[in-house]
Amino acid sequence: MEPKFIPYSKKILRGEELLAESRRHYHFMEGRRTVREFSTEPVSIEVIENIIMSASTAPSGANKQPWTFCVVTSPELKSQIRIAAEKEEYDSYNSRMPQEWLDDLSYLGTDWNKPFLEDAPALIIVFKKSYDLENEVKKTNYYVTESVGIACGFLIQAIHQCGLVALTHTPSPMNFLCKLLNRPINEKPFLLIPIGYPAENVMVPNIQRKDKNQVIINYK
DSSP: OOOSOOOOOOOOOOHHHHHHHHHHHHHHHHTOOBOOOBOOOOOOHHHHHHHHHHHTTSOOBTTOOOEEEEEEOOHHHHHHHHHHHHHHHHHIIIIISOHHHHHHHGGGTOOSOOTHHHHSSEEEEEEEESEEEETTEEEEOBSHHHHHHHHHHHHHHHHHHTTOEEOOBOOSSOTHHHHHTTOOTTEEEEEEEEEEOBOTTOOOOOOOOOOHHHHOOOOO
């Protein structure tokens, strides 16, 4: 019988070494950008699986790990996903999204066309599981949205760590993904992430992130 608890082992940093590491990681992550134009150069499935397994180390309610990561590399299936996503996106840009939302997006130059869904060598579709099914019996999962959101954060960080780029894509509604990927009834699509190398000479918007005085409140 396995023990309920095991010793925790991790290198501990303190003082100047800790401060230097915190600065290094911040500046590394500051260089992460959303990319909408991908090279068609393939990425090893083993690399993608390692990245996903890094995401799957995320904390979750009662350690239920209520997620499924579907990897799509099939050109035919990517094409089907693009067609279905663009249909929803066309409706969103032309009738669903309020003008304020469209105005907020205008500087990005985005529209309903989503060529990255075919150009990127792989799509990772993250599904959340509101409950598990064990022999047709429902088993409750806890804090599902929070848990899957944290796992997606881990996923995006791991992609950046490995020198690849990604885009968080949320066509709404996303139910077409359940049908195209033949997912069970206890899974709902949460996020669609194209992953790969950036296209040659790709450009990204010149955005500025909020400074620490805008995002941190210290209570002393």
